[in-house]
Amino acid sequence: MKELQAGVYYRPAAQPDADTVLLLHSSQSASSQWRHFIQTVGERVNVLAVDLLGYGNAPQASITTHFRLQHEIPRVQEAIAAAAVQQPLTVVGHSYGGALALKIVADQALAVNKVAVYEPVSFHVLPEDSPGMMEIRAISDAMHGKDATACTRTFVDYWNQPGYFDALPAKIQALMVSQAEKVSLDFDALLNEPLQLDDYARIKQPVLLISGEYTRRSAQAVVRALSSVLPNLTEQQVAAGHMGPLTHPAEVSPLLSDFI
Template sequence: MTDPTTLFSRSFGHGPRTVLALHCTIAHSGAWRGVATAMEDEITLRAPDMFSHGRSPDWDETDDFPDLMNRAIGHLLDRPADVVGHSFGALLALRLAVERPHLVRSLTLIEPVFFAIAMQDAPEDIAHERETMRPVNAALAAGDRALAARLFNRAWGDGATRWPALRQETRAAMTRGIHVLPASHAAIYDDRAGLLRPGRLPSLNMPVMLLRGGKSASIMTTVVAGLARRIPHSETRVVEGAGHMLPITHPKDTASHLRRQFARGAEPPRA
Protein backbone atom coordinates (compact mmCIF):
# COMPACT_ATOMS: atom_id res chain seq x y z
CA MET A 1 0.00 0.00 0.00
CA THR A 2 1.11 3.57 -0.69
CA ASP A 3 1.83 5.50 2.49
CA PRO A 4 -0.28 8.69 2.37
CA THR A 5 2.23 10.53 4.56
CA THR A 6 4.91 10.27 1.84
CA LEU A 7 3.22 12.85 -0.41
CA PHE A 8 5.77 15.50 -1.42
CA SER A 9 4.83 19.17 -1.15
CA ARG A 10 6.61 22.47 -1.59
CA SER A 11 5.93 26.04 -0.49
CA PHE A 12 5.93 29.29 -2.44
CA GLY A 13 5.73 32.84 -1.12
CA HIS A 14 6.04 34.27 2.37
CA GLY A 15 2.73 36.01 3.00
CA PRO A 16 0.48 35.67 6.06
CA ARG A 17 -2.32 33.76 4.37
CA THR A 18 -1.96 29.95 4.14
CA VAL A 19 -3.15 28.45 0.85
CA LEU A 20 -3.29 24.78 -0.13
CA ALA A 21 -3.24 24.37 -3.92
CA LEU A 22 -3.95 21.09 -5.74
CA HIS A 23 -2.78 20.62 -9.32
CA CYS A 24 -4.37 18.82 -12.28
CA THR A 25 -3.62 15.37 -13.69
CA ILE A 26 -0.16 14.94 -15.32
CA ALA A 27 1.04 18.29 -13.94
CA HIS A 28 2.90 18.89 -10.67
CA SER A 29 3.14 21.39 -7.82
CA GLY A 30 5.23 23.77 -9.93
CA ALA A 31 2.09 24.57 -11.91
CA TRP A 32 1.26 27.07 -9.16
CA ARG A 33 4.53 28.98 -9.42
CA GLY A 34 3.11 31.80 -11.55
CA VAL A 35 0.14 32.38 -9.25
CA ALA A 36 2.34 32.22 -6.17
CA THR A 37 4.86 34.66 -7.64
CA ALA A 38 2.08 37.16 -8.32
CA MET A 39 0.99 36.88 -4.67
CA GLU A 40 4.28 36.14 -2.93
CA ASP A 41 3.88 38.90 -0.32
CA GLU A 42 0.26 37.97 0.38
CA ILE A 43 0.22 34.18 0.69
CA THR A 44 2.28 31.18 1.64
CA LEU A 45 1.14 28.58 -0.85
CA ARG A 46 1.66 24.91 -0.11
CA ALA A 47 1.36 22.67 -3.15
CA PRO A 48 1.66 18.88 -3.07
CA ASP A 49 2.53 16.61 -5.96
CA MET A 50 -0.07 13.90 -6.50
CA PHE A 51 1.28 10.37 -6.27
CA SER A 52 2.96 9.33 -9.55
CA HIS A 53 3.51 13.06 -10.21
CA GLY A 54 6.42 15.40 -9.52
CA ARG A 55 8.55 14.34 -6.56
CA SER A 56 5.95 12.18 -4.87
CA PRO A 57 6.43 8.41 -4.95
CA ASP A 58 4.55 6.24 -7.39
CA TRP A 59 1.05 5.09 -6.63
CA ASP A 60 1.27 1.31 -6.23
CA GLU A 61 -2.12 0.78 -7.93
CA THR A 62 -3.56 -1.17 -4.99
CA ASP A 63 -5.23 1.69 -3.10
CA ASP A 64 -8.20 3.52 -4.58
CA PHE A 65 -6.43 6.57 -6.02
CA PRO A 66 -8.94 9.32 -5.10
CA ASP A 67 -9.31 7.86 -1.60
CA LEU A 68 -5.53 7.72 -1.21
CA MET A 69 -5.18 11.35 -2.30
CA ASN A 70 -7.98 12.37 0.05
CA ARG A 71 -6.15 10.80 3.00
CA ALA A 72 -2.81 12.27 1.94
CA ILE A 73 -4.19 15.81 1.61
CA GLY A 74 -5.71 15.51 5.07
CA HIS A 75 -2.24 14.96 6.50
CA LEU A 76 -1.09 18.32 5.10
CA LEU A 77 -3.53 20.44 7.09
CA ASP A 78 -3.72 20.88 10.85
CA ARG A 79 -5.51 24.25 10.73
CA PRO A 80 -7.86 26.05 8.32
CA ALA A 81 -6.48 27.17 4.98
CA ASP A 82 -7.75 28.65 1.75
CA VAL A 83 -8.04 25.63 -0.55
CA VAL A 84 -7.62 26.00 -4.31
CA GLY A 85 -7.89 23.15 -6.81
CA HIS A 86 -7.55 22.90 -10.57
CA SER A 87 -9.26 20.26 -12.73
CA PHE A 88 -9.01 16.90 -10.89
CA GLY A 89 -7.34 18.82 -8.06
CA ALA A 90 -10.55 20.85 -7.81
CA LEU A 91 -12.55 17.66 -7.30
CA LEU A 92 -10.17 16.67 -4.51
CA ALA A 93 -10.58 20.14 -3.00
CA LEU A 94 -14.37 19.88 -3.15
CA ARG A 95 -14.32 16.53 -1.36
CA LEU A 96 -12.07 17.98 1.34
CA ALA A 97 -14.49 20.87 1.86
CA VAL A 98 -17.52 18.56 2.10
CA GLU A 99 -15.92 16.00 4.41
CA ARG A 100 -13.68 18.28 6.52
CA PRO A 101 -15.13 21.78 6.29
CA HIS A 102 -13.35 22.85 9.50
CA LEU A 103 -10.09 22.79 7.51
CA VAL A 104 -11.31 24.92 4.59
CA ARG A 105 -11.46 28.69 5.18
CA SER A 106 -12.43 29.33 1.57
CA LEU A 107 -12.77 27.09 -1.47
CA THR A 108 -11.78 27.90 -5.05
CA LEU A 109 -12.58 25.41 -7.81
CA ILE A 110 -10.84 26.14 -11.10
CA GLU A 111 -12.21 24.20 -14.09
CA PRO A 112 -13.46 21.33 -11.87
CA VAL A 113 -13.81 18.09 -13.86
CA PHE A 114 -16.78 16.88 -11.81
CA PHE A 115 -18.52 15.35 -14.80
CA ALA A 116 -21.12 13.64 -12.60
CA ILE A 117 -22.80 17.07 -12.66
CA ALA A 118 -23.09 16.91 -16.44
CA MET A 119 -24.33 13.31 -16.20
CA GLN A 120 -27.35 14.74 -14.40
CA ASP A 121 -27.71 18.12 -16.09
CA ALA A 122 -26.57 17.74 -19.72
CA PRO A 123 -25.92 14.18 -20.95
CA GLU A 124 -25.16 15.51 -24.43
CA ASP A 125 -22.04 17.19 -23.05
CA ILE A 126 -20.91 13.88 -21.58
CA ALA A 127 -21.33 12.16 -24.95
CA HIS A 128 -19.09 14.79 -26.60
CA GLU A 129 -16.49 14.59 -23.82
CA ARG A 130 -16.35 10.79 -24.00
CA GLU A 131 -15.81 10.98 -27.74
CA THR A 132 -12.94 13.40 -27.13
CA MET A 133 -11.44 11.00 -24.60
CA ARG A 134 -12.02 7.83 -26.65
CA PRO A 135 -8.51 7.81 -28.24
CA VAL A 136 -6.92 8.45 -24.83
CA ASN A 137 -8.77 5.56 -23.24
CA ALA A 138 -7.97 3.30 -26.20
CA ALA A 139 -4.26 4.04 -25.84
CA LEU A 140 -4.42 3.30 -22.11
CA ALA A 141 -6.25 0.05 -22.76
CA ALA A 142 -3.51 -0.92 -25.21
CA GLY A 143 -0.83 -0.14 -22.64
CA ASP A 144 0.63 2.77 -24.60
CA ARG A 145 0.95 5.34 -21.83
CA ALA A 146 3.14 7.70 -23.87
CA LEU A 147 0.50 7.96 -26.59
CA ALA A 148 -2.25 8.35 -23.98
CA ALA A 149 -0.37 11.22 -22.32
CA ARG A 150 0.22 12.88 -25.68
CA LEU A 151 -3.46 12.65 -26.64
CA PHE A 152 -4.65 13.79 -23.21
CA ASN A 153 -2.33 16.79 -23.36
CA ARG A 154 -3.74 17.61 -26.80
CA ALA A 155 -7.34 17.34 -25.54
CA TRP A 156 -6.99 19.32 -22.31
CA GLY A 157 -3.71 21.24 -22.57
CA ASP A 158 -5.16 24.15 -24.57
CA GLY A 159 -2.73 23.41 -27.39
CA ALA A 160 -0.23 25.85 -25.90
CA THR A 161 2.77 23.56 -26.42
CA ARG A 162 2.66 20.62 -28.81
CA TRP A 163 4.05 17.30 -27.61
CA PRO A 164 7.23 17.26 -29.78
CA ALA A 165 8.13 20.73 -28.49
CA LEU A 166 7.98 19.66 -24.84
CA ARG A 167 11.20 18.73 -23.10
CA GLN A 168 11.86 15.01 -22.86
CA GLU A 169 11.69 15.25 -19.05
CA THR A 170 8.26 16.86 -19.26
CA ARG A 171 6.95 14.21 -21.63
CA ALA A 172 8.30 11.48 -19.35
CA ALA A 173 6.66 13.07 -16.30
CA MET A 174 3.30 13.28 -18.06
CA THR A 175 3.59 9.67 -19.20
CA ARG A 176 4.43 8.59 -15.66
CA GLY A 177 1.20 10.02 -14.24
CA ILE A 178 -1.31 9.22 -16.98
CA HIS A 179 -2.34 5.87 -15.47
CA VAL A 180 -4.16 7.65 -12.63
CA LEU A 181 -6.71 8.90 -15.19
CA PRO A 182 -8.84 5.73 -15.45
CA ALA A 183 -8.41 5.21 -11.70
CA SER A 184 -10.14 8.57 -11.20
CA HIS A 185 -13.12 7.89 -13.48
CA ALA A 186 -15.43 6.65 -10.71
CA ALA A 187 -14.88 9.89 -8.79
CA ILE A 188 -15.20 12.11 -11.86
CA TYR A 189 -18.17 10.52 -13.64
CA ASP A 190 -19.95 8.43 -11.00
CA ASP A 191 -19.50 10.55 -7.85
CA ARG A 192 -18.30 7.54 -5.91
CA ALA A 193 -17.61 9.79 -2.88
CA GLY A 194 -21.28 10.80 -2.81
CA LEU A 195 -20.73 14.53 -3.00
CA LEU A 196 -24.06 14.93 -4.81
CA ARG A 197 -26.06 13.17 -2.14
CA PRO A 198 -28.85 15.42 -0.83
CA GLY A 199 -27.69 18.10 1.55
CA ARG A 200 -23.94 17.78 1.05
CA LEU A 201 -23.12 20.59 -1.38
CA PRO A 202 -25.81 22.91 0.05
CA SER A 203 -24.16 22.51 3.45
CA LEU A 204 -20.98 24.31 2.35
CA ASN A 205 -20.88 27.60 4.23
CA MET A 206 -17.38 28.85 3.44
CA PRO A 207 -16.87 31.32 0.56
CA VAL A 208 -16.81 29.31 -2.68
CA MET A 209 -15.51 30.61 -6.00
CA LEU A 210 -16.01 28.76 -9.29
CA LEU A 211 -13.50 29.88 -11.91
CA ARG A 212 -13.44 28.81 -15.54
CA GLY A 213 -11.83 29.86 -18.77
CA GLY A 214 -13.91 31.64 -21.37
CA LYS A 215 -12.51 29.40 -24.14
CA SER A 216 -12.76 26.10 -22.29
CA ALA A 217 -14.87 23.12 -23.38
CA SER A 218 -18.65 23.51 -23.10
CA ILE A 219 -18.81 20.76 -20.50
CA MET A 220 -16.94 23.03 -18.10
CA THR A 221 -19.67 25.66 -18.44
CA THR A 222 -22.21 22.94 -17.60
CA VAL A 223 -20.26 21.70 -14.58
CA VAL A 224 -19.60 25.17 -13.17
CA ALA A 225 -23.23 26.23 -13.65
CA GLY A 226 -24.41 23.02 -12.01
CA LEU A 227 -22.16 23.52 -9.01
CA ALA A 228 -23.31 27.14 -8.73
CA ARG A 229 -26.93 25.98 -8.50
CA ARG A 230 -26.08 23.44 -5.83
CA ILE A 231 -23.76 25.53 -3.64
CA PRO A 232 -25.56 28.49 -2.04
CA HIS A 233 -23.82 31.86 -2.17
CA SER A 234 -21.05 30.63 -4.47
CA GLU A 235 -19.59 33.07 -6.99
CA THR A 236 -18.81 32.22 -10.61
CA ARG A 237 -16.10 34.08 -12.49
CA VAL A 238 -14.68 33.74 -15.98
CA VAL A 239 -11.20 34.52 -17.31
CA GLU A 240 -11.89 35.58 -20.88
CA GLY A 241 -9.43 34.30 -23.44
CA ALA A 242 -8.31 31.45 -21.18
CA GLY A 243 -8.89 27.73 -21.56
CA HIS A 244 -8.68 24.78 -19.20
CA MET A 245 -5.09 25.47 -18.10
CA LEU A 246 -5.76 29.01 -16.91
CA PRO A 247 -3.74 28.87 -13.64
CA ILE A 248 -0.66 28.23 -15.82
CA THR A 249 -1.50 30.33 -18.88
CA HIS A 250 -3.12 33.24 -16.99
CA PRO A 251 -1.52 33.32 -13.53
CA LYS A 252 -1.99 37.05 -12.97
CA ASP A 253 -5.69 36.87 -13.80
CA THR A 254 -6.02 33.86 -11.51
CA ALA A 255 -4.23 35.73 -8.74
CA SER A 256 -6.54 38.72 -9.16
CA HIS A 257 -9.61 36.54 -8.72
CA LEU A 258 -8.05 34.80 -5.72
CA ARG A 259 -7.49 38.17 -4.02
CA ARG A 260 -11.19 38.92 -4.34
CA GLN A 261 -12.06 35.47 -3.10
CA PHE A 262 -9.82 35.69 -0.05
CA ALA A 263 -11.30 39.08 0.81
CA ARG A 264 -14.66 37.33 1.22
CA GLY A 265 -13.30 34.87 3.79
CA ALA A 266 -12.11 35.06 7.36
CA GLU A 267 -8.87 36.85 8.06
CA PRO A 268 -5.81 34.60 8.36
CA PRO A 269 -4.39 34.10 11.86
CA ARG A 270 -1.84 36.68 12.87
CA ALA A 271 1.63 35.64 13.97
Protein backbone atom coordinates (compact mmCIF):
# COMPACT_ATOMS: atom_id res chain seq x y z
CA MET A 1 0.00 0.00 0.00
CA LYS A 2 1.30 3.45 -0.91
CA GLU A 3 0.50 6.40 1.34
CA LEU A 4 -0.85 9.10 -0.99
CA GLN A 5 -1.28 11.65 1.79
CA ALA A 6 -1.46 11.47 5.56
CA GLY A 7 -3.55 8.42 6.40
CA VAL A 8 -4.70 7.66 2.84
CA TYR A 9 -3.38 4.39 1.40
CA TYR A 10 -3.79 3.04 -2.12
CA ARG A 11 -2.90 -0.15 -3.95
CA PRO A 12 -3.74 -0.39 -7.64
CA ALA A 13 -5.13 -3.55 -9.18
CA ALA A 14 -3.34 -5.65 -11.75
CA GLN A 15 -5.75 -4.44 -14.44
CA PRO A 16 -6.13 -0.71 -15.16
CA ASP A 17 -9.92 -0.86 -15.53
CA ALA A 18 -10.56 -2.69 -12.23
CA ASP A 19 -13.16 -1.57 -9.71
CA THR A 20 -12.15 0.28 -6.55
CA VAL A 21 -12.94 -0.77 -2.99
CA LEU A 22 -13.05 1.95 -0.34
CA LEU A 23 -12.31 0.70 3.20
CA LEU A 24 -13.68 2.47 6.29
CA HIS A 25 -12.59 1.31 9.74
CA SER A 26 -14.18 1.22 13.19
CA SER A 27 -13.73 3.65 16.08
CA GLN A 28 -10.51 3.16 18.10
CA SER A 29 -8.89 1.65 15.02
CA ALA A 30 -7.31 2.67 11.71
CA SER A 31 -7.18 1.57 8.09
CA SER A 32 -4.56 -1.03 9.07
CA GLN A 33 -7.41 -3.17 10.46
CA TRP A 34 -8.12 -4.24 6.87
CA ARG A 35 -4.70 -5.82 6.30
CA HIS A 36 -6.05 -9.39 6.13
CA PHE A 37 -8.87 -8.43 3.77
CA ILE A 38 -6.44 -6.60 1.46
CA GLN A 39 -4.34 -9.76 1.26
CA THR A 40 -7.44 -11.86 0.65
CA VAL A 41 -8.80 -9.77 -2.21
CA GLY A 42 -5.41 -9.68 -3.93
CA GLU A 43 -4.93 -7.47 -6.97
CA ARG A 44 -8.40 -8.00 -8.45
CA VAL A 45 -9.47 -4.51 -7.38
CA ASN A 46 -7.99 -1.15 -6.54
CA VAL A 47 -7.90 -0.73 -2.76
CA LEU A 48 -8.28 2.66 -1.10
CA ALA A 49 -8.01 2.58 2.72
CA VAL A 50 -8.63 5.77 4.68
CA ASP A 51 -7.78 6.64 8.27
CA LEU A 52 -10.85 8.50 9.50
CA LEU A 53 -10.51 11.77 11.39
CA GLY A 54 -8.68 11.40 14.69
CA TYR A 55 -7.27 7.94 13.95
CA GLY A 56 -4.07 6.57 12.46
CA ASN A 57 -2.26 9.26 10.50
CA ALA A 58 -5.37 11.34 9.83
CA PRO A 59 -5.73 14.88 11.18
CA GLN A 60 -7.90 15.53 14.19
CA ALA A 61 -11.50 16.59 13.70
CA SER A 62 -11.74 20.37 13.53
CA ILE A 63 -15.30 20.30 14.91
CA THR A 64 -15.60 19.40 18.59
CA THR A 65 -19.30 20.05 19.21
CA HIS A 66 -22.24 18.64 17.28
CA PHE A 67 -19.92 16.39 15.28
CA ARG A 68 -21.82 14.38 12.66
CA LEU A 69 -21.08 11.64 10.15
CA GLN A 70 -21.27 14.19 7.35
CA HIS A 71 -18.10 15.79 8.72
CA GLU A 72 -16.13 12.65 7.79
CA ILE A 73 -17.22 12.74 4.15
CA PRO A 74 -14.95 15.54 2.79
CA ARG A 75 -11.88 13.58 3.92
CA VAL A 76 -13.15 10.50 2.07
CA GLN A 77 -13.85 12.56 -1.05
CA GLU A 78 -10.35 14.05 -0.87
CA ALA A 79 -8.87 10.54 -0.64
CA ILE A 80 -10.72 9.47 -3.77
CA ALA A 81 -9.44 12.53 -5.60
CA ALA A 82 -5.88 11.82 -4.44
CA ALA A 83 -6.08 8.27 -5.77
CA ALA A 84 -7.66 9.47 -9.04
CA VAL A 85 -9.93 6.44 -9.17
CA GLN A 86 -13.15 6.21 -11.11
CA GLN A 87 -16.57 6.00 -9.53
CA PRO A 88 -18.78 4.13 -8.82
CA LEU A 89 -16.98 2.44 -5.94
CA THR A 90 -17.62 -0.49 -3.65
CA VAL A 91 -17.62 0.62 -0.01
CA VAL A 92 -16.69 -1.70 2.87
CA GLY A 93 -17.13 -0.55 6.46
CA HIS A 94 -17.01 -1.91 10.00
CA SER A 95 -18.86 -0.51 13.03
CA TYR A 96 -18.47 3.29 12.90
CA GLY A 97 -17.06 2.92 9.39
CA GLY A 98 -20.07 0.81 8.46
CA ALA A 99 -22.46 3.52 9.67
CA LEU A 100 -20.48 6.05 7.64
CA ALA A 101 -20.62 3.79 4.58
CA LEU A 102 -24.42 3.59 4.76
CA LYS A 103 -24.64 7.36 5.31
CA ILE A 104 -22.53 7.94 2.18
CA VAL A 105 -24.77 5.71 0.08
CA ALA A 106 -28.08 6.98 1.48
CA ASP A 107 -27.04 10.60 0.89
CA GLN A 108 -25.49 9.86 -2.50
CA ALA A 109 -22.29 11.59 -1.39
CA LEU A 110 -20.37 9.27 -3.71
CA ALA A 111 -21.32 7.08 -6.65
CA VAL A 112 -21.45 3.57 -5.17
CA ASN A 113 -22.27 0.28 -6.89
CA LYS A 114 -22.44 -1.92 -3.77
CA VAL A 115 -21.73 -1.76 -0.06
CA ALA A 116 -20.61 -4.36 2.50
CA VAL A 117 -20.81 -3.62 6.21
CA TYR A 118 -19.99 -5.54 9.37
CA GLU A 119 -22.29 -4.45 12.21
CA PRO A 120 -22.76 -0.79 11.30
CA VAL A 121 -23.47 1.01 14.58
CA SER A 122 -26.18 3.30 13.23
CA PHE A 123 -27.72 3.68 16.68
CA HIS A 124 -29.94 6.54 15.51
CA VAL A 125 -32.27 4.02 13.80
CA LEU A 126 -33.30 2.57 17.18
CA PRO A 127 -36.31 3.79 19.19
CA GLU A 128 -35.26 5.63 22.35
CA ASP A 129 -37.12 3.17 24.59
CA SER A 130 -35.76 0.03 22.91
CA PRO A 131 -33.42 -2.30 24.85
CA GLY A 132 -30.62 -1.81 22.31
CA MET A 133 -30.75 1.97 22.54
CA MET A 134 -30.99 1.93 26.32
CA GLU A 135 -27.92 -0.31 26.48
CA ILE A 136 -25.77 1.93 24.30
CA ARG A 137 -27.04 5.05 26.06
CA ALA A 138 -25.92 3.47 29.34
CA ILE A 139 -22.41 2.96 27.91
CA SER A 140 -22.34 6.53 26.67
CA ASP A 141 -23.49 7.81 30.07
CA ALA A 142 -20.88 5.67 31.84
CA MET A 143 -18.18 7.44 29.81
CA HIS A 144 -19.52 10.93 30.45
CA GLY A 145 -17.41 13.02 32.81
CA LYS A 146 -14.73 10.35 33.23
CA ASP A 147 -11.06 10.77 32.42
CA ALA A 148 -9.73 9.49 29.10
CA THR A 149 -8.43 6.22 30.54
CA ALA A 150 -11.72 5.34 32.23
CA CYS A 151 -13.68 6.23 29.10
CA THR A 152 -11.43 4.10 26.93
CA ARG A 153 -11.64 1.14 29.31
CA THR A 154 -15.45 1.31 29.29
CA PHE A 155 -15.62 1.55 25.49
CA VAL A 156 -13.07 -1.16 24.70
CA ASP A 157 -14.38 -3.62 27.28
CA TYR A 158 -17.95 -3.18 26.08
CA TRP A 159 -17.11 -4.16 22.53
CA ASN A 160 -14.76 -6.97 23.59
CA GLN A 161 -15.04 -8.36 27.13
CA PRO A 162 -14.44 -7.20 30.72
CA GLY A 163 -10.73 -6.78 31.43
CA TYR A 164 -9.76 -6.60 27.75
CA PHE A 165 -8.35 -3.07 27.93
CA ASP A 166 -6.25 -3.72 31.04
CA ALA A 167 -4.74 -6.81 29.39
CA LEU A 168 -3.46 -4.83 26.40
CA PRO A 169 0.20 -3.74 26.16
CA ALA A 170 0.85 -0.32 27.67
CA LYS A 171 1.75 1.14 24.28
CA ILE A 172 -1.61 0.12 22.80
CA GLN A 173 -3.45 1.42 25.87
CA ALA A 174 -1.73 4.79 25.53
CA LEU A 175 -2.65 5.03 21.84
CA MET A 176 -6.29 4.24 22.58
CA VAL A 177 -6.45 6.72 25.44
CA SER A 178 -5.08 9.41 23.13
CA GLN A 179 -8.05 8.76 20.81
CA ALA A 180 -10.72 8.94 23.53
CA GLU A 181 -11.90 12.42 22.52
CA LYS A 182 -12.63 11.25 18.96
CA VAL A 183 -14.54 8.24 20.30
CA SER A 184 -16.78 10.69 22.14
CA LEU A 185 -17.36 12.59 18.89
CA ASP A 186 -18.17 9.32 17.14
CA PHE A 187 -20.83 8.55 19.73
CA ASP A 188 -22.34 11.99 19.22
CA ALA A 189 -22.45 11.45 15.48
CA LEU A 190 -23.97 7.96 15.70
CA LEU A 191 -26.66 8.85 18.22
CA ASN A 192 -27.67 12.14 16.60
CA GLU A 193 -27.44 11.42 12.87
CA PRO A 194 -30.47 13.07 11.20
CA LEU A 195 -31.24 10.11 8.93
CA GLN A 196 -34.20 8.02 10.07
CA LEU A 197 -34.60 4.27 9.66
CA ASP A 198 -36.91 4.63 6.66
CA ASP A 199 -34.32 6.81 4.89
CA TYR A 200 -32.12 3.75 4.46
CA ALA A 201 -34.79 2.19 2.25
CA ARG A 202 -33.56 4.46 -0.54
CA ILE A 203 -30.33 2.46 -0.74
CA LYS A 204 -31.08 0.40 -3.85
CA GLN A 205 -27.54 -0.93 -4.32
CA PRO A 206 -26.72 -4.48 -3.23
CA VAL A 207 -25.84 -4.52 0.48
CA LEU A 208 -24.00 -7.27 2.34
CA LEU A 209 -24.77 -7.03 6.06
CA ILE A 210 -22.56 -9.22 8.24
CA SER A 211 -23.09 -9.69 11.96
CA GLY A 212 -21.40 -11.62 14.73
CA GLU A 213 -23.21 -14.38 16.56
CA TYR A 214 -21.77 -13.22 19.90
CA THR A 215 -22.15 -9.47 19.55
CA ARG A 216 -23.75 -6.89 21.82
CA ARG A 217 -27.49 -6.24 22.05
CA SER A 218 -27.13 -2.72 20.64
CA ALA A 219 -25.37 -3.95 17.50
CA GLN A 220 -27.86 -6.80 17.06
CA ALA A 221 -30.73 -4.32 17.28
CA VAL A 222 -29.24 -2.09 14.59
CA VAL A 223 -28.73 -5.08 12.28
CA ARG A 224 -32.35 -6.17 12.75
CA ALA A 225 -33.65 -2.66 12.13
CA LEU A 226 -31.62 -2.13 8.97
CA SER A 227 -32.49 -5.57 7.60
CA SER A 228 -36.17 -4.59 7.80
CA VAL A 229 -35.79 -1.70 5.33
CA LEU A 230 -32.83 -2.36 3.02
CA PRO A 231 -34.41 -3.56 -0.25
CA ASN A 232 -31.45 -5.36 -1.87
CA LEU A 233 -29.93 -7.14 1.10
CA THR A 234 -27.78 -10.23 1.67
CA GLU A 235 -27.20 -11.20 5.31
CA GLN A 236 -24.39 -13.32 6.70
CA GLN A 237 -23.43 -14.24 10.25
CA VAL A 238 -20.10 -15.44 11.62
CA ALA A 239 -19.20 -17.04 14.95
CA ALA A 240 -17.58 -13.89 16.32
CA GLY A 241 -18.31 -10.74 18.26
CA HIS A 242 -18.52 -7.12 17.19
CA MET A 243 -14.81 -6.97 16.44
CA GLY A 244 -15.00 -9.88 13.98
CA PRO A 245 -13.02 -8.20 11.17
CA LEU A 246 -10.06 -8.00 13.57
CA THR A 247 -10.55 -11.10 15.75
CA HIS A 248 -11.85 -13.47 13.05
CA PRO A 249 -10.52 -12.13 9.74
CA ALA A 250 -10.25 -15.66 8.26
CA GLU A 251 -14.05 -15.91 8.50
CA VAL A 252 -14.96 -12.32 7.58
CA SER A 253 -12.54 -11.49 4.78
CA PRO A 254 -13.69 -14.25 2.37
CA LEU A 255 -17.32 -13.12 2.72
CA LEU A 256 -16.33 -9.58 1.81
CA SER A 257 -14.07 -10.72 -1.02
CA ASP A 258 -16.74 -12.97 -2.54
CA PHE A 259 -19.32 -10.19 -2.39
CA ILE A 260 -17.20 -7.59 -4.15
